[in-house]
Amino acid sequence: MTVNWGFLGAGWIANRATAPAVRAANNAQLFGVASRDRARSAKFEPQNVYDSYQQLLDDPQIEVVYISLANHQHLEWVTRSLEAGKHVLCEKPLGLNAIEVQKMIECAQRCNQLLVEAVWTRWHPRFKRIAEVVASGEIGELSNIESQFTFKSEMTENYRLDPALGGGALLDIGCYQINAWVALTNGAKDLKINTVERKLGPTKIDLTTDVKATINNQIEAHFISSFDFDAPQKLKIDGRSGSIATESGESFSTWREPSSLRVNDRIEQFYSVDAFVEMIQQVSEQVANNSGWVMPLTDSLRVAQILDQIIAS
Structure with a gap:
């Protein structure tokens, strides 16, 4: 169909x-x-x-x-x-x-x-593999999540520059990193914001937001989202007995290119894929046959709650 x-x-x-x-x-x-x-x-x-x-x-x-x-x-x-x-x-x-x-x-x-x-990255085979490895217990109980998503852009006449329109780095790209928190920690049910540092731009949006938090009383989490500087994207997850880290391919926006993942001392390779196609096909499959995977709305709500918590800090 x-x-x-x-x-x-x-x-x-x-x-x-x-x-x-x-x-x-x-x-x-x-x-x-x-x-x-x-x-x-x-x-x-x-x-x-x-x-x-x-x-x-x-x-x-x-x-x-x-x-x-x-x-x-x-x-x-x-x-x-x-x-x-x-x-x-x-x-x-x-x-x-x-x-x-x-x-x-x-x-x-x-x-x-x-x-x-x-949140198209949730359909990417590499991210799905990260969640699978974490859930399997291969790296033990999680202890730390470190991530970064930044880029430099002038963005003239763009709604991302207007706080009234929902602009700013936190809502635009910080949400990818909070999605990782939620997906990898069973919903980040207990979350404490430790520090929030912001750099505001001329239009009063956050050009940069740097957040440190504690999840489920045991996981130290840190992310940086920014429109203000270029740096490689990063996602590293440490457990009590191992670690996972993205290698080749951007951590949150790898698209139509091969990518790789380091799990402890081995490298896993992923073929070039368009996660937007994966998303469209799965949503269509869910509509047609009720059998596609879609991101749970409980995750969307929890991400929004954490964003609110950060904004209020």
Whole structure:
């Protein structure tokens, strides 16, 4: 069965990654696109171009809506999409805070529709292998998680520069690292923020956020997210009897390239893969046959709660 996808938004990530993923998936097709610019929507070469977001939602042939609008628009259009009887894949962060995420979850349950946060790295075979090794106990009880996701960008006229629109490094790329915390520590159920250091930019967004925390009373965790400097991405997990670390391929954004993982004294290799395609195929499979793997909404909510905790610190 081929699932009909509709896109709300035609920005960079939709154009470069998600639309090609839908075209590459064996169980999905790009049925329609709606954005503020009809010409930009048409460049995606969908079967249909709509004049408004609502017009797309009114089309009964659309089964899944992918939302890549600015962060502050997620709550409104996730809710409208669900209430229109559509399943939803929404870009991260799912909401600006945990209250918004909880509202979306309740709406999905009320409407009996699938809601998934598009944290695409969670579908990458290397990250799935990291979670598998941790769960197996091969490196023992976890003691430390160290990570870094930074890049240098001017980002002129970008919503990421506006705090009112959900901008800033923490929400944009810190969320990947908190997802790792949640995925690898059984939900990071008990989390204490020890320190938070921020560098604010001219528009008052966080250009850099540096966080140290203790998870489940035994794991020391530290991450840096930044728009202000270039440095290699990093993810290293230490246990009582071993360690795991990403090697070749960016730790959180490796895409269409081979990658590798160090587990204790061995290196595991991973073929080039497009995790966006994996995500689209699994969401489509879940919609069609209720048999695809999707990121649990409990994880999305817990990540949002931790983001709130950091922001309040």
